[in-house]
Every structure is written in structure tokens, then in C-alpha cells.
Amino acid sequence: xxxxxxxxxxxxxxxxxxxxxxxxxxxxxxxxxxxxxxxxxxxxxxxxxxxxxxxxxxxxxxxxxxxxxxxxxxxxxxxxxxxxxxxxxxxxxxxxxxxxxxxxxxxxxxxxxxxxxxxxxxxxxxxxxxxxxxxxxxxxxxxxxxxxxxxxxxxxxxxxx
Ligand code: ROI
Numbered sequence: 001x002x003x004x005x006x007x008x009x010x011x012x013x014x015x016x017x018x019x020x021x022x023x024x025x026x027x028x029x030x031x032x033x034x035x036x037x038x039x040x041x042x043x044x045x046x047x048x049x050x051x052x053x054x055x056x057x058x059x060x061x062x063x064x065x066x067x068x069x070x071x072x073x074x075x076x077x078x079x080x081x082x083x084x085x086x087x088x089x090x091x092x093x094x095x096x097x098x099x100x101x102x103x104x105x106x107x108x109x110x111x112x113x114x115x116x117x118x119x120x121x122x123x124x125x126x127x128x129x130x131x132x133x134x135x136x137x138x139x140x141x142x143x144x145x146x147x148x149x150x151x152x153x154x155x156x157x158x159x160x161x
Pocket of ligand 1: 008009010043045046047054055056089090091092096124
């Protein structure tokens, strides 16, 4: 079994419900074991500012799926929850599931780059990941507990109803 981490993000169509539903879809998936999930966080948009705030979280899973099979599975969940891919770069989205880490593998495939290319600078990824895996190191040896000291929270807060 491989341990992988998946980032969850949404800022459209009831983001809290989108995130909760995505976590439930991971939990119910026949080939995925949901091990842990961070709190839900509220974050300001990275990219164009004329879009709603995001809800973000990170899930830890275990799976026998290959990286591309896992990508197919996460993309299927995105589509089931109404994701429509738009041309606009960094525009709003109903649900984004990004594979952050897949064991300690480095993957450069036309469909998939792991570790996720932006994860080291995104507070809405690093803080939720740190909540559930404070002792984690990235494949290049970077320690999360070091990384987190370099990243501003940028308004990131744990979401509360
Ligand atoms: N900004 C935030 N705060 N959270 C996200 O999940 C997120 N996802 C994205 C872009 C558009 C880059 N901005 C984001 O894909």
C-alpha cells in the first residue's frame, strides 16, 4: 500500500458541502482507504482576486491504485460533483482534487506531476498537510516543519460554521 496525500479545494456551489462530499467520496471509494483528513480551512484566492474565498483541506489515503489510476479516480469524483473545466487560468472551481504526494515517488507524466508543482508555496496546502502529517518530508528531503516557517498564513483560518 502507498500512502498519498490529496488536496481538496472549492470556491463554488457551496464549497463546504463540496469538500465534505469529496471527503465522503474518498472514504467510500473501493480502492482507497481514507486514513486521515485535516480540518476544513477558509483561504483567500490565489490567482484572480475577483472570485470567492476557497475552502481547502488535505486528506491522507492509502491505496494500491497506480498514480494514474488514482488520478482517474479523483477526476471522476470532480466530474461527479459538477466540475466543469474552464479556459480561464486559476479561475473559480466547484471542486479540485490534486494529488500532492504519492509515497516518495517523483512523477513527471504528461497528465500528472508529483509532488504537486505549487505545493511548497501554497499556505492552503502546507498548513492542512502539516496538521495531519507534521513530521513529513518531501521526496527532495524538505521537511514540512521547516517549510511551514517560510510560508505566511495569508489569512488562512480553520473554517467554523
Ligand atoms: N486559491 C486558494 N485559496 N485555494 C485553492 O484551492 C486554489 N486553487 C486554485 C487556484 C485558482 C490557483 N487558487 C486557489 O487552483
